Amino acid sequence: MTVAFTGESHKRDYSLTGEDTRHAKEIGLANAEWYHSEVPRKVMKELMQRSDGPAIRDTLLWFALLAGSAWGGIAFWGTWWCVPFWIVYGVMYGSVCDSRWHECGHGTAFRTGWMNDVVYQIASFMVVRNPVSWRWSHARHHTDTIIVGRDPEVACKRPPNLFRLLMAYAGVIDMVDSVKILARNSVGILSADEKDYIPESEWPKAIFAARVHMAIYLLTLIAAIGFRSWIPIMLIGAPRIYGCWHMLMTGLIQHCGLAENVTDHRLNSRTVYMNPISQWIYWNMNYHVEHHMFPMVPYHALPKLHALIKHDLPEPNASILDAYREAIPAVLRQARDPNYYFRKPLPPTARPYKEDLVHA
Amino acid sequence: MPDWIAVCDVDVIDLEDVIRFDHGGKTYAVYRSPDGTPFATDGLCTHEKVHLADGLVMDDTIECPKHNGRFNYRTGAALRAPVCVNLSTYPARIADGRIEIQI
Ligand code: FES
Numbered sequence: 001m002t003v004a005f006t007g008e009s010h011k012r013d014y015s016l017t018g019e020d021t022r023h024a025k026e027i028g029l030a031n032a033e034w035y036h037s038e039v040p041r042k043v044m045k046e047l048m049q050r051s052d053g054p055a056i057r058d059t060l061l062w063f064a065l066l067a068g069s070a071w072g073g074i075a076f077w078g079t080w081w082c083v084p085f086w087i088v089y090g091v092m093y094g095s096v097c098d099s100r101w102h103e104c105g106h107g108t109a110f111r112t113g114w115m116n117d118v119v120y121q122i123a124s125f126m127v128v129r130n131p132v133s134w135r136w137s138h139a140r141h142h143t144d145t146i147i148v149g150r151d152p153e154v155a156c157k158r159p160p161n162l163f164r165l166l167m168a169y170a171g172v173i174d175m176v177d178s179v180k181i182l183a184r185n186s187v188g189i190l191s192a193d194e195k196d197y198i199p200e201s202e203w204p205k206a207i208f209a210a211r212v213h214m215a216i217y218l219l220t221l222i223a224a225i226g227f228r229s230w231i232p233i234m235l236i237g238a239p240r241i242y243g244c245w246h247m248l249m250t251g252l253i254q255h256c257g258l259a260e261n262v263t264d265h266r267l268n269s270r271t272v273y274m275n276p277i278s279q280w281i282y283w284n285m286n287y288h289v290e291h292h293m294f295p296m297v298p299y300h301a302l303p304k305l306h307a308l309i310k311h312d313l314p315e316p317n318a319s320i321l322d323a324y325r326e327a328i329p330a331v332l333r334q335a336r337d338p339n340y341y342f343r344k345p346l347p348p349t350a351r352p353y354k355e356d357l358v359h360a
Numbered sequence: 361m362p363d364w365i366a367v368c369d370v371d372v373i374d375l376e377d378v379i380r381f382d383h384g385g386k387t388y389a390v391y392r393s394p395d396g397t398p399f400a401t402d403g404l405c406t407h408e409k410v411h412l413a414d415g416l417v418m419d420d421t422i423e424c425p426k427h428n429g430r431f432n433y434r435t436g437a438a439l440r441a442p443v444c445v446n447l448s449t450y451p452a453r454i455a456d457g458r459i460e461i462q463i
Contacts, residue, residue, distance in 0.1 A: 031408055031409075044414075045374075045377065045416070048416040048423075049416075050416075050418065106427075106428050107423070107428045107430070107440060108428060111418070113440070135441055135442065136441070136442060139407075139427040139441075139442045142426065142427055143408060143426070143427070199444060201444060202441070202444075294425075295425070295426070295427070295428065296415065296416055296423060296425050296428055
């Protein structure tokens with residue numbers, strides 16, 4: 001059961017240098033104090049503890065699945081038997097990369113710093129994100145989650161572009177956009193938004209990283225032409241298109257259909273119970289409210305954190321399908337009424353929503 | 361010459377942990393390293409104004425709770441993005457079973 005909230009509509013400016021940016025700063029929505037559920041310091045310290053074990057296990061499994069499925073795809077190339085192998089390879093490359101990028105970007109996956117950094121670099125390449133810029137953009141996403149004019153990572157802008165959202169599943173538009181950004185960065189150009197969230201001292205690193213990524217894509221193309229084979233492209237680059245569907249499926253339900261311009265993650269983020277395979281691919285980011293409230297808790301401790309604070313959170317969605325049943329009608333309605341959002345009821349055990357700065 | 365100010369009894373801070381200490385309109389983070397030595401730094405992260413005392417102490421680093429930036433709390437050095445600016449550090453000692461910092 002959810003409750004609809006609507007209000008007066010104005011045209012939103014999601015750029016980071018426009019009218020909504022100015023407004024967010026003016027009313028204190030930028031860099032605001034956010035709501036946190038109560039967790040005693042001793043317990044939180046336990047939850048924050050890092051360890052290499054779970055991430056080494058998951059990363060070895062990931063590499064083994066990548067290698068095994070790539071082997072099958074190549075060995076059975078030219079027959080229908082290669083298809084299931086490429087499907088697995090696609091998801092391992094084009095979807096798993098997102099959660100590994102995310103968790104290693106936070107530095108919480110492994111205890112050992114260099115392991116986080118190595119997996120972060122590999123995953124950034126696979127997901128076609130500049131490893132320097134995206135570190136900063138994601139920091140901003142955490143500071144100003146779904147604050148219009150401040151958050152560079154709003155997936156469902158209002159009113160939504162339904163065609164683009166639908167096409168996102170095919171992966172092509174996002175891939176083209178991502179490669180365009182890398183190409184632009186590689187020739188030394190950063191956009192106004194990028195300049196807003198990346199400190200100037202980091203600009204040369206962002207440009208260098210984009211050049212490295214573009215060089216690898218160029219080598220892949222040369223190899224494909226040289227060998228007169230699609231296989232190099234099936235292995236590098238293309239899986240971000242044909243295998244990204246799981247990343248989109250899980251990523252789009254993080255915030256879509258929920259509130260904007262609030263300072264309580266329970267109003268703008270969604271926790272969704274998932275099947276164990278999706279949860280492994282997504283590295284427990286289905287506990288999304290929990291992750292946003294306490295980003296220093298590693299992925300493997302999120303289920304424990306969830307159990308501790310669920311009395312203070314809205315009822316999680318029961319499944320991915322259940323989350324879409326909630327999000328799709330909300331997004332469709334936002335196409336007509338951009339101020340509409342779902343406001344999930346809180347259980348009686350929860351503290352009320354923090355709404356001192358609400359401009360949903 | 362800055363004064364030595366008493367913060368708390370030594371066992372108030374666990375080994376490899378940190379607490380917040382407010383004094384004279386400023387906020388500090390006071391640490392105990394894994395071997396029990398006390399240290400003190402500014403209390404707020406240099407990236408955004410977030411209290412480091414809510415973060416995680418690992419060996420000789422403090423991880424900020426907001427974006428996981430890291431500092432070496434012994435030297436104040438910024439170690440991991442998104443922090444780029446070092447923290448100020450302050451002398452700390454144990455005297456008569458209490459932790460004191462010089463500020
Ligand atoms: S506020 Fe400390 S790392 Fe961002």
